[in-house]
Amino acid sequence: MLNILLIEDEFIITKDLETQLSKNNYANIDSAKNYKNAIRLFTENDYDIIIADINLNDEKDGIEIISELAKFKIVPVVYLTAYSDSEIIKRAQKTLPFAYILKPYNNQQLKATIDLAILNSKKDSIFLEETLNENPKLDLLTKREKEILVVLATGKMSREIAEILTISVGTVEQHKKNIKKKLDLNTVGELVNFTMTTKLLKI
Template structure:
């Protein structure tokens, strides 16, 4: 099994080091251990991990879910949550970030080991299924799994942020019709007004992941999917 780069977000030093030891013993690489929002964001930008272990309750204003939400605005990095909390509200907040696992404290070594191994297996075997009816052919060997919101180039999944997933889903479901910029702003940012550059930046990021193909923009109006053979 190839080594996976893992970031640990945990404010209890002893717990963090215990998790690191378990991960290292399984042959994987802990790229960093951080305990707060600011350090987590800096660490991800400096050395992006392939997987994150994050405690939810960090004893600070912004918890582990807030951190993952911020990270996933730019890139979808899978997460396994660690927490002593199992209330419905916390679980629902966590679910919105599509975690690979959810481990309750106090945990045992086997809890970490089994969850990590299953998560890595899921990531490594996530491939394009040509017989799945939820897959939309976008052209140029790109396919989109509408049901699970996963973009593929040939058989390889491409990481998308949460906003990128929502944008691509809207455009794919529009089936080639133009979707106005105003509608996209309303759906993607329902709780607050945004600057003109925010949506343009999101569309640009998604277009780069599609090699500047598939998505056409119509000046001052909107954008659409332009399928090609």
């Protein structure tokens, strides 16, 4: 069972998430509606993931709270937001969240995102050891191409991959084309499946 810290100040949304995510013993949810509650819960418990609303009626918004929590421990974050404002997203990106879920959210999509975030957090590093590679086709790839495959397999988009690896989006797209050609694969889904069947991911 996952332990999730939910930072949300809307009562109805909090109750809905608690109900949906606790079904079938999927997760245990601790809820905080403001900065003080979030800090207290976070320092007293261990969490697998944080789900945080960006817009809170509090002294600090969700982005500021996540920035403070990161000073204690790095935990994967999924942001909930009713807005896709570029400035808000730009601020949020500095905290390196796994994903953004726009309200109204889809419960299945949310669970899938949580699962991918947990998978992502279990990797020791996006940098790979050659000794872990078993598939001969991996010898065709450069270290950078392998890094891109790993991040791609966790559900990241090209823009997010570029930010994580500190390269341009254009460079990411070119690498993806090269990888597809080398592996004789055509879609992102095929690349993800290939990655999951190798030891590129340290899970």
